[in-house]
Amino acid sequence: MQPTYSLAQLTALNLSPPQMIELAARTGYDQAGVRLLPVAPGAVAYPLMTDKPMLRETLARMNDTGVRIFDLELIRIGADFELERYLPFLETGAALGARAVLVAGDDPEEARLIEHYAQLCDAMLPFGLSADLEFMPWPPVRDLDSALRIVGRADRRNGGILVDALHFDRSASRFAQLAEIPAEWLHYAQICDGPAERPTTTEALIQAARGERLLPGEGGIDLRRLWHELPAELPVSIEIPNDRRVAEMGHEAWARAALQAARALVEGVRLKAFPVA
Template sequence: MNQDIELLAAYWTIAGDIYPMGPTEVSPFSFENRMEAAGQAGFKGIGLVHNGMMDTVDKIGYPAMTAILEKNGIKHVELEFLVDWYLSGERRRQSDKVRQELLEAAEALGARSIKIGPGIGQEIADVKLMAKEFRLLCQQAAEVGTNVVLEIMPFSNVRNIETALAIVERADQPNGGLLLDIWHLERGGIKFSEISKIPARFIKSIELNDAHKYAIEPLWMDTIHKRVLPGDGTFDVPAFIKAVQAAGYEGPWGLEVLSDTHRKLPLEQMANRAYESTISQFRK
């Protein structure tokens, strides 16, 4: 069974001592070194965050990036993170610039998906508006051959499966679906049994990780600093994997660990520990 499992290292898992919305989102390790470490550890996929990715594009360009990916056996690429995609005004103008660069990168790198966020810190989702804008974004992404995956988050206006499904079902696009991250489900009080409510065609991406029993406050700080490798916390990672498999998911498995201890390790150690701890969850 393990030979059929392909793991994808999300950007923050092996980016080094940086974190979302910190002083910089550009990895201290070169793109080539990160891809080499990922490939040698066993990963078949990688995640790239917009700011870090554009820094690499400026330095070496897409053709060189593609060659490095191929050289290291990296065949799955996920891009992130688009927010404010359904708003208007200045925030939307800024979002649209990021959108265009992510779409261009998806085409150049053959990315499997673009990760997008809900309204972080917002209470109520305007499902009709979000579905309309999600449909448009999916149609734009289809032109470059990539999926759009909406992430459920407990501190957002899409914090349960019902709201998330309402958006993607109403949009009804073949390349549009959901990203299920075990951290967001666990911390959001979503039972793994609820995953069975999601039609397989809408489960587009998965992220694994673990955490301790009690979250620090605010919850945002817990998610960007206190995650741990699968098996090092209290989440039932094998049960989550089984629930996702039972729902029909067959794609690569992402690993997203944002940890203020893991990120300080040497690059090869980060990659190797991340891979081994995650693949072992499929043996349980």
């Protein structure tokens, strides 16, 4: 069975959910992701929880094209986390038929973060959603070690860890740790590439992650080894924002190039088309 491929919202952040569905359909993706809540106050997001006309249009485009919504972004668990604020988000996710929610851990007090993450998992379960904790090198959940500890201590059946290729590499997480992730915690992974030389400041890490990613095979991340360690049928979210190249090529050409490069890498590893170190 081949993995499915989803067009991540960050790859085309300025496109609304209906436009994301249409772009995914035109360029050969199975699914798409949508960002319902911003990464920071004032940042781009499409709150389908309150924008009912856009929600109806999104559902109509899904019905017309056959492209499904795979993941939702994002729920940030900070020190002031209140579960009730996110219930409309979860209800909208269920209406969209989504399967996964990207969760960011932004509370430096780990015990409190684990408690809130467990509460979120429990709330998501009736909606058929997984809570996929993403580790990044700058917030409190800064590496795979941290994510393994938090998801393990929460011990919820719909808990999960999201492996983003760029963050895995930049956080200095180790390939050997991937075997420690229970298969049931892996619901999807995000693919992209980046320069071999890692940024040295938080500001540069964030800038590279949000607007300077490379197509798989163009950079220095060992994607072949990473996908060799991940389950062969794991759904793949293609998250490759690159502001300069999208401006030059346009969203459609960039999305096509991203899917072609991701498929070549993932399926090449799966079929052992090239050796893995």
